[in-house]
Amino acid sequence: MTDEQKYMVADKVKKALGDLIVSIEQPRPNRIYVVIHQDNFPEAIRIVHENLGGKLCTSTALDVRDAVELIYHMELPEDMVLCNVKTLVAKPELKIGTCANFFPATDWIEREMSEMYGVTFENHPDPRHLLLPDGWPEGNFPMRGDYPQRPDGFEEQLPDIYQKDRK
Amino acid sequence: MKKTILPIGPYHPLLEEPEFFTFYLDGETVVDVDVRIGYNHRGHEKLATGLTWDQVPFLVERICGICSTSHPYAYVLAVEDLLDIKIPPRGQFIRSLIGEMERIHSHLLWLGLAGHFIGYNTVWMWAWRYREEILDACEKLIGNRNHYAACRPGGARRDVTPEAMDFTMGALDSNEKATKMFLGAVSDDPVIHKRLKNVGILTKEDAIAYSALGPTSRPSGVRWDVRESDPYDAYGASLDAKAWKVIVLENGDVFDKAALRVLETLESIYLCRWLIENMPDGDIDIHVGNIPEGEGCGHHEAPRGEVFHYVRSDGSNKPIRHKVRAPTFNNLPTYKASCPGEQIADVALITAAIDPCYCCTERVGVVADNRHTTLNQNDLLKLSVEKTMEIEKKLGMKSNLAKF
Numbered sequence: 001m002t003d004e005q006k007y008m009v010a011d012k013v014k015k016a017l018g019d020l021i022v023s024i025e026q027p028r029p030n031r032i033y034v035v036i037h038q039d040n041f042p043e044a045i046r047i048v049h050e051n052l053g054g055k056l057c058t059s060t061a062l063d064v065r066d067a068v069e070l071i072y073h074m075e076l077p078e079d080m081v082l083c084n085v086k087t088l089v090a091k092p093e094l095k096i097g098t099c100a101n102f103f104p105a106t107d108w109i110e111r112e113m114s115e116m117y118g119v120t121f122e123n124h125p126d127p128r129h130l131l132l133p134d135g136w137p138e139g140n141f142p143m144r145g146d147y148p149q150r151p152d153g154f155e156e157q158l159p160d161i162y163q164k165d166r167k
Numbered sequence: 168m169k170k171t172i173l174p175i176g177p178y179h180p181l182l183e184e185p186e187f188f189t190f191y192l193d194g195e196t197v198v199d200v201d202v203r204i205g206y207n208h209r210g211h212e213k214l215a216t217g218l219t220w221d222q223v224p225f226l227v228e229r230i231c232g233i234c235s236t237s238h239p240y241a242y243v244l245a246v247e248d249l250l251d252i253k254i255p256p257r258g259q260f261i262r263s264l265i266g267e268m269e270r271i272h273s274h275l276l277w278l279g280l281a282g283h284f285i286g287y288n289t290v291w292m293w294a295w296r297y298r299e300e301i302l303d304a305c306e307k308l309i310g311n312r313n314h315y316a317a318c319r320p321g322g323a324r325r326d327v328t329p330e331a332m333d334f335t336m337g338a339l340d341s342n343e344k345a346t347k348m349f350l351g352a353v354s355d356d357p358v359i360h361k362r363l364k365n366v367g368i369l370t371k372e373d374a375i376a377y378s379a380l381g382p383t384s385r386p387s388g389v390r391w392d393v394r395e396s397d398p399y400d401a402y403g404a405s406l407d408a409k410a411w412k413v414i415v416l417e418n419g420d421v422f423d424k425a426a427l428r429v430l431e432t433l434e435s436i437y438l439c440r441w442l443i444e445n446m447p448d449g450d451i452d453i454h455v456g457n458i459p460e461g462e463g464c465g466h467h468e469a470p471r472g473e474v475f476h477y478v479r480s481d482g483s484n485k486p487i488r489h490k491v492r493a494p495t496f497n498n499l500p501t502y503k504a505s506c507p508g509e510q511i512a513d514v515a516l517i518t519a520a521i522d523p524c525y526c527c528t529e530r531v532g533v534v535a536d537n538r539h540t541t542l543n544q545n546d547l548l549k550l551s552v553e554k555t556m557e558i559e560k561k562l563g564m565k566s567n568l569a570k571f
Contacts, residue, residue, distance in 0.1 A: 031248065031464065056497075057378075057464075057475045058492035058496070058497075071477070073464060073475065075393075075396065075397070080396050104377050104500065105376065108500055131205035131208045132205060132208070
């Protein structure tokens with residue numbers, strides 16, 4: 001597939017997503033970045049997955065001061081383009097709809113982003129911890145930019161099994 | 168019938184990445200499965216934000232001990248995507264060559280262990296004997312049997328010599344013969360057919376829904392290979408020259424997963440040979456100065472599937488965000504689709520078929536009728552071997568499997 005054909009993919013994505021798009025750019029032929037409002041985000045992922053044949057590479061969360069930025073990296077293998085769907089989830093509510101109910105591939109990564117950044121994915125089918133232990137103190141999100149190296153009262157809140165270790 | 172809960176995990180000393188499985192059983196049949204991970208969370212993403220751009224490849228190289236060039240490869244592709252640069256052809260060829268050598272030795276490692284799991288210890292010994300030659304060739308080429316440090320942002324880190332390439336050609340020749348022998352053994356043996364066919368089927372729909380990767384998705388008929396769908400380095404040129412082809416199979420069972428790995432090893436051997444024969448002259452890298460503000464994605468087709476890295480820069484000398492996704496992260500949840508309806512004796516095989524780091528089968532506690540029995544890894548292995556022997560008996564063959 002030539003570069004010109006790859007640049008046509010942006011039009012295809014524009015047509016499929018329609019009014020949901022806040023902005024779209026294609027800095028390189030094989031990379032598209034689409035920005036979506038947080039309320040329409042699960043719908044946009046559904047369209048990219050079901051209508052455009054997008055497969056999920058992974059999702060990235062980033063702490064950007066007033067919000068947490070989510071990027072779902074969706075590969076379109078037939079178009080040979082990586083389509084990155086982005087949104088900003090506003091602090092302090094940090095609530096967004098889940099994609100895991102119709103797209104199981106997002107299940108685990110949403111659990112990871114939720115425990116590391118404190119984003120709540122509403123109606124998630126399995127909202128347990130993924131990487132952190134089950135007794136992890138609430139309100140501690142280690143990948144946040146403002147997370148202190150030694151949070152106050154963190155060790156007292158750990159489950160008993162760690163307390164014994166400490167003594 | 169009462170539902171039985173079968174916990175498997177959480178540690179296995181054989182390979183890395185501990186996992187914990189809970190199998191819900193009805194008699195001997197698996198009804199549901201739950202996977203827990205997180206026993207070995209090392210915080211690479213956080214650590215990477217404290218290192219400079221040139222130090223990160225050495226950190227991410229230590230994520231996996233087997234596919235150790237895949238992570239730095241994906242990382243440098245992400246940085247080069249951010250910079251929007253093209254690197255010299257010789258650098259591209261060296262990096263792709265190391266990537267393919269790694270695929271060969273990783274698939275042979277899996278083949279050996281899979282043979283061990285079903286009780287064919289000869290396959291194990293032979294596969295690892297030929298893997299040894301590939302590792303020696305890697306040492307000659309780039310200086311180490313593993314952890315090659317072959318990639319840096321802007322090109323390859325070291326050049327390869329003509330003598331090393333000659334040596335590699337010899338290793339590839341003997342491996343081609345061996346791989347063809349394995350292919351014959353897999354397709355001829357009636358016991359392997361009975362044991363692996365129609366076991367742990369992952370349908371095409373499930374593979375797409377779970378976004379399964381690499382040798383887990385391609386046996387299910389999903390054509391998704393990053394080397395083809397987003398060609399980088401020397402892969403685009405080699406595809407144009409028809410040096411190799413993407414293997415896609417139909418059934419999605421354990422047999423197809425095994426056959427695909429053997430066929431892919433063969434394609435990798437052809438590709439390595441093409442890369443060495445067409446190795447261009449010239450520089451191996453270009454100078455990369457300051458990293459500007461921006462973001463980049465890089466992905467490399469590792470032996471187990473696509474490795475994905477995302478970096479974002481704010482113009483300083485460190486990444487402000489570095490996301491790493493290893494293929495097993497997408498492949499593990501497919502157990503929810505492939506395990507239900509299977510026998511316990513097959514579970515060891517199915518959970519091994521995606522080639523995770525086998526860490527699951529160390530301790531098995533069976534909770535049934537208020538009696539606690541604990542099976543360890545050997546017992547589970549025994550269950551698997553016994554099933555193979557049963558099939559041999561039914562086929563009227565003389566069993567020569569070692570008693571465990």
